[in-house]
Amino acid sequence: MQAYLIDFVNLLLRWLHVIAAIAWIGESIYFVMLDNSLRSPKAEEDREKGVFGEMWSVHGGGFYHNQKYATAPAKLPNDLHWSFWKAYTTWLSGFALFVILYMVNPGFYLVNPNSPWEWAANMTGWQANVLALAFLLGGWVVYNELCKRISPNMDRDGLLSIAVAVMMIVVAYLSTQMFTGRAAFLLTGAVMATAMSANVFFWIIPGQRRMVKAMKAGDAPNPLDGKRGKQRSVHNTYFTLPVVLLMVSNHYSFIYSHGLAWVVMVLFIFAGALIRQFFVLMHAGKTQPAYPAFGVGLILLAVWVAAPSSSSPSGNEGAQGPDQAQITGLIEQHCVQCHARNPEHAGFSAPPAGIAFDSWDEILGQKAQIQQVVASRYMPLGNMTNMSDDERDIIAAWEE
Ligand code: HEC
Structure with a gap:
């Protein structure tokens, strides 16, 4: 239950984080674009007011006319828009x-x-x-x-x-x-x-x-x-x-x-x-x-x-893939400290990501996932159990 709640908080925080970042970076990109798109004002009266550049744009069915002042307008409005909360x-x-x-x-x-x-x-x-x-x-x-x-x-x-x-x-x-x-x-x-x-x-x-x-x-x-x-x-x-x-x-x-x-x-x-x-x-x-x-x-x-080094699976070419004993051996050596119903590893009270390899059926049932996480080096986590490239190649060559 606790792990579930932490995952949920994680999801909600990530949602907030991504939205806030989009808003912030989006605004920042917009202002850099605006600043670089400014052209000298066409109207003489604008120049007299101290306008240094302007940009016309169309967006969402409306026309916008931005003006940038070289220093500041003679009278600063009170409802100035500030941007900081997004950051x-x-x-x-x-x-x-x-x-x-x-x-x-x-x-x-x-x-x-x-x-x-x-x-x-x-x-x-x-x-x-x-x-x-x-x-x-x-x-x-x-x-x-x-x-x-x-x-x-x-x-x-x-x-x-x-x-x-x-x-x-x-x-x-x-x-x-x-x-x-x-x-x-x-x-x-x-x-x-x-x-x-x-x-x-x-x-x-x-x-x-x-x-x-x-x-x-x-x-x-x-x-x-x-x-x-x-x-x-x-x-x-x-x-x-x-x-x-x-x-x-x-x-x-x-x-x-x-x-x-x-x-x-x-x-x-x-x-x-x-x-x-x-x-x-x-x-x-x-x-x-x-x-x-x-x-x-x-x-x-x-x-x-x-790019992953393309060493060919050690001497395995053309031959049969690894057998059940070899795979089980590798999983026991490198994965079950964490991925078991009762993980040995002190950091876990339940199998991480709900994935356990207590039986051959469980291992076989998750073959594709195992191959993927091992080949991409995502697992073993932080390579805590020191899995070698040769061992990874064996997992990759595992057929059935
Ligand atoms: C030190 C502990 C540890 C070891 C060792 C470990 N894992 Fe994991 N594994 C985790 C944790 C924690 C997660 C949860 C995902 C995360 O936090 O990145 C996970 C997630 C996974 C997942 C799910 C990935 C996903 O997309 O969510 C798979 C599959 C997996 N491990 C397979 C393996 C295999 C196969 C091995 C052995 C080669 C292995 N793990 C070794 C801790 C470990």
Whole structure:
């Protein structure tokens, strides 16, 4: 019953998270498009009012006329629309999901027993939880310091972008060494997503509040506030595509479960940013297909890097597939610690996902599923029972 309720909470949180993220990212993509689509105002009176650009659009059976002011209109309306709850809701629901999915059972989901670093492979669940939180917080602190130190006046933003890109390579590498592949992808995405939300919370919104306050008091707003908001929201723009990929990667074990998972992650991060750049330029009237072409190139490279090694099933070619004894042996060695009616593994009081392999009938009845999860390396979970590639090949060659 308890597991059922946790699953239900998981579903509801995920629903909220996806909806909030769609609303936030959708709005953010819309505003970047709007900003880049602005053209000089046609009417002289608009220019006199301080309008710097405008866009006409048609949507949902209506015509819209957006105008952007260079500084601010002479009189700021009181019912100004602000955007921040979408960002905060996305982060809060995402964090809650991480807690109930990963931190409740860190021994399985976070600790990487195959880590090349002995201390990481031997972490306790609590240590892994603390490390994961420190990783998220540390990611934000480092990113924020880079922004503040490298381009405090927004005049070295190019250099800053390079520094942030290097930082993401380091984050991808460290995460895959310290945590399970699945958690590493999620946490690297979460480092970016946390930076995005924190940019809104700590810089963009407070800056806008100071600007509005100054204008209402009849003072000139500090131009640095506007520029800084822009700097951070530009970063957010390039983070969006990679973050979404890393968040959905959880369902595709082939991209996170091999030795070069961090390289695959880096390729996807850069591919996402390059593809985003194409759309940013396109809305400004510049079509540069080289960006997405290069992005697609990186994705193809990722396909190649992540491809399963095609070692032929060890000496089995043409011969008969493995027999019942061989399969049962492998399942007993690698799966039943968890997948049994009374799992030996202390972390479970019932078979995970309701799947038990107590009898040959049960094993046979779930053959297709077993082959699929073993070939994709989704199971054994976190490869806790150290299943080798040769053993996986035997499962793959199992016919009946
Ligand atoms: C350390 C514990 C553990 C071991 C060992 C393990 N599993 Fe799992 N398995 C789980 C958990 C937990 C789930 C639930 C899915 C999840 O949380 O990712 C699961 C889910 C599954 C599923 C359902 C997948 C789905 O799509 O929902 C199958 C099938 C499966 N395991 C097969 C196996 C096989 C075959 C082995 C041995 C090669 C194995 N498992 C070893 C813990 C384990």
